Amino acid sequence: MKTSTSEGKHGIRWTAQNQLDDLDFADDLALLSHTHEQMQMKTASVTAVSASVDLSIHKGKTTVLKFKEENSNPITLDGETLEDVESFTYLRNIIDEQGGSDADVKARIGKARAAFPQLKNIWNSKQLSTNIKVRIFNTNIKAVLLYGAETWRTTTTIIKKVQVFINSCLRKTLNIHWPIPSAIAFCGREQTNFQLKKLGKDDGNG
Known part of the structure; x- marks a missing residue:
């Protein structure tokens, strides 16, 4: 080259x-x-x-x-x-003609959503502690979700989409219904915001 x-x-x-x-x-x-x-x-x-x-x-x-x-x-x-x-996939990340990250984020959420029910026996287990379930979620589902996030343009809209998906999974994992307890909000939101914002400055665009 x-x-x-x-x-x-x-x-x-x-x-x-x-x-x-x-x-x-x-x-x-x-x-x-x-x-x-x-x-x-x-x-x-x-x-x-x-x-x-x-x-x-x-x-x-x-x-x-x-x-x-x-x-x-x-x-x-x-x-x-x-x-x-109009778009192509490079190293499993979607690049499109709009120059943003929306298409790739949508695809990653789709892959994580497909992976989540495959571990339903773990989420429904009465023997596993909450801590263990969250650790399994982070390593098996969130890892799929955030693959390639280093290339995302981390707008507030993207962070919100990712957070909505994570909160939905955690509610099902821990069998918790609305409203979301502060502990769950912290478990998902704080860590995710840190992971995303450290990859790129949040410019506040939607």
């Missing part, structure tokens, strides 16, 4: 002194550019460098996501048009 991106500054601004050209993990590659022209040049460069070491890019698995880009021309790879998409 260093070879294919060394010819010019075609990435996005990351810090005052640095730019981000790509995200790499194993054989997954996400190229980043500010303009259509830069992305086309970078795509061609990566393709050429890859071919020089007998590597090829799978065109069928390569897609393009545009964010606030007025140029509607397609990005091509070896003369073939790459598919434009």
Whole structure:
């Protein structure tokens, strides 16, 4: 990648002194550019460098996501048009054209909601203490829920959605009905707020 991106500054601004050209993990590659022209040049460069070491890019698995880009021309790879998409999944996180985290948060809540009833024997157990149940919830359900939360734009709306789900699970886990006792509110809200807010400054947007 260093070879294919060394010819010019075609990435996005990351810090005052640095730019981000790509995200790499194993054989997954996400190229980043500010303009259509830069992305086309970078795509061609990566393709050429890859071919020089007998590597090829799978065109069928390569897609393009545009964010606030007025140029509607397609990005091509070896003369073939790459598919434009509204969202894609990278390292199990959803990236969409809106640039926010709502789609990914919705997906994580869905996965955690699906995982929760699989442990119903634990939640319904009379032998396990409240402390043990909460620890199991944190390690098996909340871990699924907050996977990839480092990339979320942690708005008050997102924090509220996550908290509503957690409170619902804790009520079922501990067989507690409305109103929620302060102990349960603390158990879910305080820890979750800390986990989310330490990942990124809460900008207060909805």
